[in-house]
Amino acid sequence: MVAVCPKILSAGHCDDDSCRFRHDVLVCKPCHMIFPSQHNLDAHLISKKHRAASSGPAIYYCSICDRTMGRPSWNPHVRGAHHRKQATRRSISPNVQPEVPEEVPGSTFCPPCNSHILHKAWKAHIAGRKHRARTQYTKFASALEEAEEDKHGVTVKGNLDFDVVDPSTASTGVSREITINTTVPHALLSVVVRLASSKHRSAFSPYVLRSDVCSTLLKSLTTDLP
Structure with missing residues (x-):
């Protein structure tokens, strides 16, 4: 399999007419990932991880209760007695839209992975294969944006x-x-x-x-x- 052109990944363009590398970079923007083949990309697009990433943030913030929680816990939370009690105490409607938290206690936000990582897991996270792959995507996306700008x-x-x-x-x-x-x-x-x-x-x-x-x-x- 022919590899993707290193110049494309680092600079967003390639001016070498004789370059024999591939210039079609297969990416998934919601997941911040680059794929080596169309087969790998197609398999990813039907995966649970891709569907979850495309559904929105993994962590929500409730401004009424001042609490953060995982996306699956949002609906049970807003239907719960504690949430409604807090809304009544503040004389506001319990029907509130989830917000994206700026900070999550005990965690550090990782921009390439678009995730909040626990402090104790941070070193292992940045050394991991998935983080390095998403960091490469971030560099490519930035280089491509820079290459397309008017100069x-x-x-x-x-x-x-x-x-x-x-x-x-x-x-x-x-x-x-x-x-x-x-x-x-x-x-x-x-x-x-x-x-x-x-x-x-x-x-x-x-x-x-x-x-x-x-x-x-x-x-x-x-x-x-x-």
């Missing part, structure tokens, strides 16, 4: 992801349009247009890429204000 006064608007092209529409062609602007007066922009494969950049493709850009060298017409 040096240049803004790019539009979407160039062609996704899966149906054969019936491929014969007539599929088009995408983007707008490139710059706030830097008299700037020269070099536009490179190429077709990239998610598997290998130099992989054969039956499709051709045609650009309507008049010139690969664009000059900013912005002038200085007096």
Whole structure:
């Protein structure tokens, strides 16, 4: 199995045309995880752990009772006599929505894992395989976000992801349009247009890429204000 490109994971992009690593990073955003294959991802998506992570926070906070509890305990708690007694004492409705606690007594919040970890289990947690894997996902997500941000006064608007092209529409062609602007007066922009494969950049493709850009060298017409 071909490994994922290290540059993609660390920088969010790869400029090496001869790179033979994979460039399709299979991720589960709710669980903060990267998967080596589509089979592994598909198996994860139907797992109990994924469904639990997609259902919301694992720990809830009740502002009426000033208590934290696991998600399965929320409904029994708000139906309980103690909760209703506290609401009556404060002259407010017992019907309250769960909140996400900022702090959980005796625990430390782990951002990569999006979980509160008991103090006594912290060292073992950060040394664990799952924590390291989620830390790698966090670094990749941050690098990808950084790579997609506008830089040096240049803004790019539009979407160039062609996704899966149906054969019936491929014969007539599929088009995408983007707008490139710059706030830097008299700037020269070099536009490179190429077709990239998610598997290998130099992989054969039956499709051709045609650009309507008049010139690969664009000059900013912005002038200085007096």
